[in-house]
Amino acid sequence: MARQKRTPRTHRHQPADKAAKRPIRASRSGQGSGSGRRKRPIHADGAQAGRQRLQKVLAAAGVDSRRHCEELIVSGQVAVNGQVVDTLPAFVDPEKDRITVGGRPIRRPQTAxxxxxxxxxxxxxxxxxxxxxxxxxxxxxxxxxxxxxxxxxxxxxxxxxxxxxxxxxxxxxxxxxxxxxxxxxxxxxxxxxxxxxxxxxxxxxxxxxxxxxxxxxxxxxxxxxxxxxxxxxxxxxxxxxxxxxxxxxxxxxxxxxxxxxxxxxxxxxxxxxxxxxxxxxxxxxxxx
Known part of the structure; x- marks a missing residue:
């Protein structure tokens, strides 16, 4: 599997394990995080315009607190465009990407x-x-x-x-x-x-x-x-x-x-x- 070089980023609510030091990996929809051929990293570069941390997008959609959303991600319950994302940090575009939790699409937040x-x-x-x-x-x-x-x-x-x-x-x-x-x-x-x-x-x-x-x-x-x-x-x-x-x-x-x-x-x-x-x-x- 090819790894993407990048500068490690930190996050105030980063889990204690070392997952954040590895590039983002995504498994095919329906596969567990520990089996199957891996696809290329999903949105590993958060510096691109429009991309936000996945746990922030989930929290803004009312899924749960940001910390609990991190737990949902690393436990393999979150998918982006049909691919399970189970490592952090992960970056997505909330306007373009289809994000699901437990198979259900999240609600896009409205400006208030x-x-x-x-x-x-x-x-x-x-x-x-x-x-x-x-x-x-x-x-x-x-x-x-x-x-x-x-x-x-x-x-x-x-x-x-x-x-x-x-x-x-x-x-x-x-x-x-x-x-x-x-x-x-x-x-x-x-x-x-x-x-x-x-x-x-x-x-x-x-x-x-x-x-x-x-x-x-x-x-x-x-x-x-x-x-x-x-x-x-x-x-x-x-x-x-x-x-x-x-x-x-x-x-x-x-x-x-x-x-x-x-x-x-x-x-x-x-x-x-x-x-x-x-x-x-x-x-x-x-x-x-």
């Missing part, structure tokens, strides 16, 4: 887009080892969606969830300068010169923050409420910036991401984005 008005004490991750409630838990969707960017647990407001990785990357990458609008309530009265500093940028450990648009919504001696628009995404940027200016944030709510506003959506509720909203987002992200 949701807006969630995130409440407090909900974390922006797909799963939490400590059992805390996640944003994904609040969205009832057959597809495996993920959070676009983050809001810390103490913050509320607009959070997008999708399985469109290309759009998610554009919306979060600072190169594309997607505006995020926040409503921030601070303790005490914020002076005009401090607002000017916030507008021009403040030095943090990562560097100086980009210019921000700041508007005073309400101001008394006890509390100040600001509308802050940023096009950058440093970790806890607004809280840290205001702390640098000597002010503690009482509440922080994201009201808008690009053209998508959370206005009218109750706290803790979510809704699918309309076709027009998706088109606007894609246009803002330079994808249309």
């Amino acid at each position: 887009y949701f807006l969630l008005n995130k409440p407090k004490n909900v974390i922006c991750t797909s799963a939490d080892p400590w059992g805390r409630r996640t944003a994904v838990d609040l969205v009832d969707c057959p597809e495996r969606v993920f959070c676009v960017g983050r809001l810390d647990a103490d913050s509320t407001g607009a959070l997008l969830l999708t399985n469109d990785s290309e759009l998610a990357n554009r919306l979060t990458h600072p190169r594309y300068e997607i505006a995020k609008t926040y409503e921030v309530t601070l303790r005490g009265r914020v002076a005009g010169e401090e607002i000017e500093k916030l507008k021009k940028g403040v030095w943090l450990s990562e560097g100086k923050t980009a210019r921000a648009a700041v508007k005073v919504l309400h101001r008394t001696d006890r509390l100040t409420t600001l509308q802050v628009v940023i096009r950058q995404g440093m970790n806890r940027q607004i809280r840290r910036t205001l702390a640098r200016l000597g002010h503690k944030v009482k509440s922080l709510k994201r009201t808008q991401i690009g053209s998508i506003t959370v206005k009218g959506l109750p706290l803790g509720a979510y809704k699918p984005l309309s076709r027009r909203q998706i088109e606007y987002l894609r246009r803002e992200a330079g994808l249309a």
Whole structure:
């Protein structure tokens, strides 16, 4: 059997055995993984456009967790274009390849887009080892969606969830300068010169923050409420910036991401984005 030379690749959920060090092998449909004449490696090169790791495609189709999908593969229960694939890493094109598990074709995932008005004490991750409630838990969707960017647990407001990785990357990458609008309530009265500093940028450990648009919504001696628009995404940027200016944030709510506003959506509720909203987002992200 001819082997295909390639540079070994690693995977965070790679099984403990040494199968990942061997090239992908596929047996004929209906044959066991240990008998019969082997065909050439199937999709051993994952660098080609459109190809993804097989276990990732299975998980995205709702078969099971990525780790369990790896177990299904190495146990010989997964076939690609009629050939059983029983070694990892394996790469497939989900748009072109016919993939079956136990003889049944997998369901091709549909792109999904949701807006969630995130409440407090909900974390922006797909799963939490400590059992805390996640944003994904609040969205009832057959597809495996993920959070676009983050809001810390103490913050509320607009959070997008999708399985469109290309759009998610554009919306979060600072190169594309997607505006995020926040409503921030601070303790005490914020002076005009401090607002000017916030507008021009403040030095943090990562560097100086980009210019921000700041508007005073309400101001008394006890509390100040600001509308802050940023096009950058440093970790806890607004809280840290205001702390640098000597002010503690009482509440922080994201009201808008690009053209998508959370206005009218109750706290803790979510809704699918309309076709027009998706088109606007894609246009803002330079994808249309």
